Amino acid sequence: MLSVKTFCLSLMLLLFGPLEALSEELEFDSEPAPRYPRSLYERGLSGVAIIAFNAHSDGSITDVKIVDSSHPKFAQSAVRAATQWRAKPWQVGAGKPEVRAFRKELYFTHFKEGNQPHRWVRQRVRWVSCSMFNKALSDFQAHSPDQAWIDMHYFAYTFMSLARAATRLKMTDEQREETGEVLVAAVPQIVAACRAQPDRRYRDVLPERLGGML
DSSP: OEEOOOOOHHHHGGGTTTSEEOSTTSOEEEOOOOOOOHHHHHTTOOEEEEEEEEEETTSOEEEEEEEEESSHHHHHHHHHHHTTOEEOOOOOBTTBOSEEEEEEEEEEOOGGGTTOHHHHHHHHHHHOBHHHHHHHHHHHHHHOTTSOGGGSHHHHHHHHHHHHHHHHTTOOHHHHHHHHHHHHHHHHHHHHHHHHOTTSBGGGGSOHHHHHHO
C-alpha cells in the first residue's frame, strides 16, 4: 500500500541546493514507514509528501518539516513517521559534518496502482489541468512561503516522470542533467503560462522536448 521513494538520478540533484539527495550515504537503524491515512485509502487516493530534516552523527533526526504534499493528511503522516527515524551514526570528517540536511519524497501508493508510484505520477503529470496546478501552487505558497516554486509536488512528479523516461530512453548522465536544467529554467514560464491559460493542460505548457518525454 505504501511505497517510499527518494529523489534519485543525477537530474534530481538540481532540486536540492544545499540539501543532499537521500541515498546510500544516509543509512537508517530504524525507519518506520508512514501510516496510510485511512480516509484517503478508502477514497482510493494516492499521493506524496516531501519532507526536509537534519540528520546528526549520533543518529538522531531533528527539524523535520513538510516542504509540500498532495494532501495535508499525507503530510501529517510523513512528519509523524520521520520524527521516529534513527540514522546509522557516522564518523564526523571530510564530507560528513556533524549535521547534514536531507530531503525525501514519501509516496503513498494505493493498491489499485499496483504499488508502482511512477504509473499514477505520470498520469497526474499528463492530465492535470493548469487550473488544478494553479490551485496547488497557491496552496503551496500559502503554506511554504519560503520555498521555491520548484519544490512544489507537481514539479516533483515531473522530475520523477522525466527520470523514468530518461532511463527508458537510455540517456547519459549528461543528458539527464541537461533535462533537469531545462525544467528548472522553464519554471517561471510554466507558472506564467498556466496562470494565463488555466483551461490548458499542465503538460502542454512544458517545454516541447520535456512534454514529448512524458
